[in-house]
Amino acid sequence: MNNLITLSRRLVAGLALASLATWAAAPAWAETFPSKPVQFVVPFPPGGPTDAMARTLAAELSQLLGQPVVVENKGGAGGNIGADYVARAQPDGYTLMFGTSGPLAINKSLYRKLNYDPATSFTPIIYVGYLPNILVVNPKLPVKTVPELIAYAKANPGKLSYASSGNGASSHLAGVLFNGMAGTDLMHVPYKGTGPALNDLLAGQVGMTFTDILTAKPYAEAGRVRALGVATLKRSQALPQVPTIAEQGVKGYDVSVFFGVVAPKGLPADRQATLNQAFARVLASPRVKQALADQGLEASPDTRPAALAQFIQDESAKWAKVMKAAGAMLD
Template sequence: MKIAAIILATLLGAVTLPAAQAQQQDATSGKPLSLVVPFSPGGPTDAMARSIVNELKDILGQTVLVDNRAGAGGNIGADYVARAVPDGQTLLFGTSGPLAINASLYKKISYDPLRSFTPIINLGYLPNVLLVHPSIPAKNVQELVNYSKANPGKLTYASSGNGASSHLAGVMFNKLAGTDLQHIPYKGTGPALNDLVGGHVSAAFTDVLTALPFIKSGKLRVLGVTTTVPSRALPDVPTVASQGVSGFDVSVFFGIVAPAGTPPDVVAKLNRAFATALKRPELAKTLAQQGLEMPSSTDPDNLRTFMASEIVRWKDVVKSSGAQLD
């Protein structure tokens, strides 16, 4: 009888051990977690993603890789994630473009920002700033508005391309301030700011992270922050809205989403991991230096609600801009 008990225990142990291993294997799926950044390496989105990934590896006990899949304003990377297996192993580091603006900007996209994805967490937003070349005789937003109205058609603003947030920010500014800044599109933020530094254009709306070196060096003058509250990275710079352009609020938000159909327990696990990472002092410090402002809530539903409101808000701005991409 003892022999039979030993045999039974051995058999149970043989069953239990693989089951435990299978459970662990299911948690990590035996492969690296892929965080898809729908833009090229080197930009602010890529920089933030890589900072967060370093913490996630430790929290999840799993290899996490950044996978840059650039093109079509973020649509290529977004489509790739939308079509991925919904097992929590392929995530999108989404931004305002693919998760809100592109739904109106492009004639046709192969995914739906709300239906194709399962929200994981709202990471926060990156304010833009209004920059001018030092030759422009305006030390604040109201002076820029007055100068523009006194010199109709003279001032120009650079953007990283038609339909980009840096373009649409100018559309919104013109509408609310009654100005007529002329839009000059470029192929990327780098060329746009290079021409602004060279004095070939008058102004630009760009993210605070990219703008900081130019502001600190004195090559460009910052007139205001485009969000309704000041930026932690530029606490002494007033908002555009507080300088007479009521209602002006432009930023780039960041959110992690998974393919639609991702199981709730997987969503909960990933949400906890990202929320834990954001609270770690070193990462929090790094993200603050990069200009990121924290969200009001890290609950997945917060991201879904915010995305829905942003889709509606940007639809009107895109319509006003006349921009439409294939």
């Protein structure tokens, strides 16, 4: 009888140890995801359109996931500082980036040294959409269409300047691409941000700029700038009456700021799927759709992770050609 009791005790103890060993060997990601706050990195300072869109998404995503989604601004070096931070983070789904054209496509060809690769350092989550750029001029400039602007620029080589929000910004590269495709010689004047660039345009210190449509819209509607052409292949829902630059003779001209959510490379497929589905639901919310449309966003029709991966690849190749032809490079 005592031997039977001893055997039973040993059997129970063995099963308990086996159970404990199985639990200890379970992978760390087996717990419910997410089970703690998610860090949503914006690689630019607070206050701009990227920051505003990220906060719109984060607020809705927090409710859906049942965990705080905390926006953290890590600006600098055209978005490279924030992108590098996310690329080096643990691939567990708790660090994400709301990336844009610069850090996810353009900067690879623009900067001499980059500590990450947009195509290989991240796991794509979702392609959110794009914010069209628009070509606007000071009303005193004697042009009302893109063909008239091109003719004026060619008749006055080197005399017409365009403002940008800084070297390497989409507003800078839009002019680089325009010069190459239209055969003009517009002079680039970089500023430290969109605000100073726009102020000098309004004051007539520069003749034109390529800026995001959200920034330009109130000034165009008030007659303080003249909108000549939208810099995307199709017209913007924000200013549908303004023709595209492409339809005015510069065929194929397409410059916008695209937005996508990425995680560090190596994110488990189940967490990638969970995050993709969550963001897709958020973007389908009527409240979020209206808020982003009010911010000028043109939503992506394809929210699969593969769509973002392909778009990053295509945009990187496009801007690599532009940089090579223009000889543009930053340290």
